[in-house]
Amino acid sequence: MTGGIGTGKSTFAEALLRQNHQLGRGTSVTHLDADQISRNLTAPNGLALPEIRTEFGQSVFNGTELDRQALAQVIFQDESAKKRLEAILHPLIRQEILTGIQTAKEIEHSVLLDVPLLFEAGLNRICDQIITITAPLELRIERLTERGISQPDAQARIANQISDQERLNGSTWEVHNGGDKRQLSLLAAAFQNLVF
Numbered sequence: 452m453t454g455g456i457g458t459g460k461s462t463f464a465e466a467l468l469r470q471n472h473q474l475g476r477g478t479s480v481t482h483l484d485a486d487q488i489s490r491n492l493t494a495p496n497g498l499a500l501p502e503i504r505t506e507f508g509q510s511v512f513n514g515t516e517l518d519r520q521a522l523a524q525v526i527f528q529d530e531s532a533k534k535r536l537e538a539i540l541h542p543l544i545r546q547e548i549l550t551g552i553q554t555a556k557e558i559e560h561s562v563l564l565d566v567p568l569l570f571e572a573g574l575n576r577i578c579d580q581i582i583t584i585t586a587p588l589e590l591r592i593e594r595l596t597e598r599g600i601s602q603p604d605a606q607a608r609i610a611n612q613i614s615d616q617e618r619l620n621g622s623t624w625e626v627h628n629g630g631d632k633r634q635l636s637l638l639a640a641a642f643q644n645l646v647f
Contacts, residue, residue, distance in 0.1 A: 453569035454584030455612050457591030457605070459628040459635065461486075463584050464565045466632075466639035467646070481555035485566040488547045489540055493517045502539045507532070527607050541572045548574065563646075570613060575621055580646055583622040585615045590630050 454460045464482065471480050492499040495516050503522075504512060511522040526533040548564065555562045569575050586594075588609070595605035619625055624645070626638050 452563065452565050452582045452584065453567060453575075453618055453622075454586075455591065455615060455618075456567065456608050457594040458584040458586040459594075459630075460565055460567065460584045462632065463582075463626060463628065463635055463639060464563060466636045467563060467642060470636070470640045470643050479560055480563055481551060481560040482563045482565065483548050483551045485544050485548065485564070485568070485572075488544050492540065492543050492547075493519070499539055499543055503536070506535055506539060523604075527604065527611055530611075533611065537568075537571070541568075545572060545574065549577075552577070561646075568612075570618060570621055580623040581621060582624045582626055582642070582646070583615065583618040584626050584628055585619075586628040586630070590628075 452460060452464060461484075464484070468480065468482055491497060493503065497517075500515075500517060503517065507522065507525065511518055511525060513521075522536070526536050548566070552562050564574065564578065566572065566574050569578070569581065575581060591609060592602060592605045595608065596602055600608070624642070626635075626642075628635055
């Protein structure tokens with residue numbers, strides 16, 4: 452599963468997993484969330500921190516902890532900085548995902564990959580099916596500003612990602628999230644037998 456920032460990927464993943472659990476299959480799916488993996492890699496003592504410090508310097512740190520806002524300011528204003536960060540994180544995230552997939556196979560689980568940069572990281576090549584979550588631009592900006600991101604930063608982050616159309620070109624399914632959680636839940640229920 453993939454989609455741009457603010458499209459509701461996490462909400463859809465939660466709905467899919469909730470529906471799966473309600474059908475009595477709750478333990479048969481392993482959810483691998485690339486954003487969570489990235490947060491773990493950049494948390495205090497995270498595996499990515501030494502290389503990030505070497506590449507970007509102390510200015511993106513507050514003591515020993517990564518200053519996520521400072522790093523975001525750097526990467527969303529400088530494409531080469533974004534590429535350098537991705538060169539650090541993507542291989543580590545990819546390895547965590549591949550390890551998670553192998554573990555899931557060993558216990559005969561289906562895998563729900565939740566990867567915003569699925570195509571950019573080349574992880575689309577290991578997927579049987581790809582669901583792209585889309586949402587209207589105005590709604591995406593609204594969601595991001597509700598998270599404390601300024602409107603100009605929200606627009607820059609969206610512009611810094613590949614387009615919905617680029618994602619859809621490589622996708623099996625599109626889920627359009629117009630903001631109605633009930634509707635999204637119904638869509639998740641409809642996808643249960645298609646994806647698990």
